[in-house]
Amino acid sequence: MILRTVFFLFAAAAMATAQHPDSAFPAHKVVGNVYYVGSSELSSYLITTPQGHILINSSFEETVPLIRASVEKLGFKFGDIKILLNNQAHGDHVAGSALVKQLTGAKVMVMKGDETVVSTGGGGDFQYTDRWKACPVDKVLHDGEKVSLGGSELVAHLTPGHTRGCTTWTMTATENGKKYEVVIVGGVNVNPGFQLVNNAKYPEIADDFARTFRVLKALRCDVFLGAHGAYYGMAEKYPRLGKSAENPFVDPAGYQAMAKEKEAAYLQKLASQKKGGK
Ligand SMILES: [Zn+2]
Secondary structure, eight states: OHHHHHHHHHHHHHHHHHHSOOOBOOOEEEETTEEEOOBSSSOOEEEEETTEEEEEOOOOGGGHHHHHHHHHHTTOOGGGEEEEEOSOOSHHHHTTHHHHHHHHOOEEEEETTTHHHHHHTSTTOSSOOOOOOOOOOSEEEOTTOEEEETTEEEEEEEOOSSSTTOEEEEEEEEETTEEEEEEEEOOOOOOTTOOOSSOTTOTTHHHHHHHHHHHHHHSOOSEEEESSHHHHTHHHHGGGTTTSSSOTTBOHHHHHHHHHHHHHHHHHHHHHHHTTOO
């Protein structure tokens, strides 16, 4: 019976891996000084400045060498990363943070609500119990706070629910004299097992998700990015990059459609759970 259970757990884990095989993805310039340096499944962004760089999302510890290779392929130095940010304190976005900090000495800044999960390596998450290497947090951010380096300015928008401190980043990028509003969406999914009703560990989760969709729908977006490439159709858009004068990542309609679709999915789950369903 125990062996059988172990086998099923193993099979389930193998299936999960098979469904989401992570691998290297071509590093590319998105717009202005914003570059994609993440993997096929997990997004990382490099914001370059004359005074060093900002990295968003360290992903898993195993992903860090892929990120480093991408940064170097673009002609930048990994050691020039001065600030490490994230979109959400789930292991697939922050488990590599301790290693990035160790390799670069970057200052780690985390939105209030996610700081304990990062500083303890997974402790205090309302849903998950997985653990990873703890990473010291140098600065706790608050909603609307600006992170500035070398003339670039990122704004941290609290978009909670997916995690308590889930963060959507915005910045204005300039290319060929034109300005673009860039939005890097933090997290919009009500994951399997998330309890929106009577959640003792996160009583305000439903209100937090509602707030997130209000915030996202109100943001002005030209360039649509997110914590996973799947949020914004990276794999479909990337091959079109450089093929015409149009930048495929400029997609305000796709951004609004995503916010509405994810809000509808949230509302449906909320209604179902209120009726006693999953
Ligand atoms: Zn997540």
